[in-house]
Amino acid sequence: MADQQTEIERAIERAIAEGRVSRRSFLRRAGQGGLWLGGALSLPAILAACGIKPQSSASASAASASSNASPTPMPTQAGQVQWANWPAYIDIDDKGKYPTIEKFTKETGIKVTYTEDVNDNEDFFGKIQPDLAKGNPTGYDLIVLTDWLIEKMIRLGYLEKLDHDQLPNFAANADPSYTNPWYDPNNVHSLAWQSGITGIGYNPKLTKREITKFDDLLDPAFKGHVGMFSEMRDTMCLTLLSMGIKPAEAKIADVQKAGDKLLGPAKAGQFRNFYGNDYYDELANKNLWITIAWSGDVTQMQLYDNADVKFVIPDTGGMHWVDNMTIPNLAAHPTDAHMLMNFWYDPANALPLSEYIGYYSPVKNISDLISKDADKVEASGDKATADQMRVVAATVNPSGEQLKHAYDYKILSEDEEKQWNEIFQTVTTG
Secondary structure, eight states, X not given: OHHHHHHHHHHHHHHHHTTOSOSHHHHSOTTOOSSSOOOOOOOOOGGGGOOOOOOOHHHHHHHHHHHHHSOOOOOOOOSEEEEEOOTTOSOOOXXXXXXXXXXXXXXXXXXXXXXXXXXXXXXXXXXXXXXXXXTOXXXXXXXXXXXXXXXXXXXXXXXXXXXXXXXXXXXXXXOGGGSSOTTSGGGSSEEEXXXXXXXXEEOHHXXXXXXXXXXXXXOGGGTTOEEEESOHHHXXXXXXXXXXXXXXXXXXXXXXXXXXXXXXXXXXXXXXXXXXXXXHHHHHTTSOSEEEEEHHHHHHHHXXXXXXXXXXXXXXXXXXXXXXXXXXXXXXXXXHHHHHHHHHTSHHHHHHHHHHHOSBOSBTTHXXXXXXXXXXXXXXXXXXXXXXXXXXXXXXXXXXXXXXXXXXXXXXXXXXXXXXXXXXXHHHTO
């Protein structure tokens, strides 16, 4: 018992030291109203921070195969759901509350414990994988992760199958672009949450020029003010694209060349750091002049934190991704999780979400609905807010030109992923 207590104490100390409270939340300006702004701090699930080493792949596969064969049956509504999401990925009011979640609770009686526990796909997966491999519950009923990790978790048997009879709003309102995706055919295990493109965010007042290509990140003129992603796939795939190599076609030799391309600048101090979602703070506060960035983040930044920042898809291409809602194995409240997933595919609920976060919505016609809202706001005399809303309306659906220059991630075998990670680790450690 004493040893267990000591381990928990260490886990708590690690969680606090690593800053698992959303940094971006501190940047939300107190008292500023509007449709999308607010301030809130959310505490992580401390116990999920325990640093338990994963099992071997063989034992993980055995456990996952068993759990995948018998998904949790649909019990009666429990009245609660534990949800892990990324920072600033939901609408928040100026009192630090989540209006649409409160609406869901009022309509269903289900209390939602919402935490911003996902800062990086790999980091979050590392926390929950030991429990999943052992056949234990993770403590979460609903998690939001990126498409390539969804594919991996399906392959490992870590995700519950969805009961689509409980998801009529998805059937009625999902944009066809988000049904039957490459990473989860027929949406057996997941529904899209939001989508976007990985490209470059930059401040032209600091770079002193427009940015058009990935290699601008390597320009010595920006030394010490460049951000890269700790997401291996984003950083390595953008690098591969800069070399004329499509990620889906990349061989290990290509990845090694991409690593070599980054290693020299890394050793020379070109990069300020390798970031998860916390890059946003650094770019907004001008510590970063140029960085790998997610499209919707820059939209938020332009409207609320730093109007000077721009987003660009490099001329060699960016990465198109979809973040998904999914239920991990042995979730305690799967019925409630289904109800929450279904809730977000009602356009009336998807609308305020999109108006706040500005990412690509998987729900049909959201852009038109935002434009109609903007017309109403302008008619009431608030033209400035209406103009902001129209900016968002233009960002919640990707254009054909954007998608033409955006690529999907490669499905990596276990051996390939290990080799890619080893190459990337060499870069991040300099």
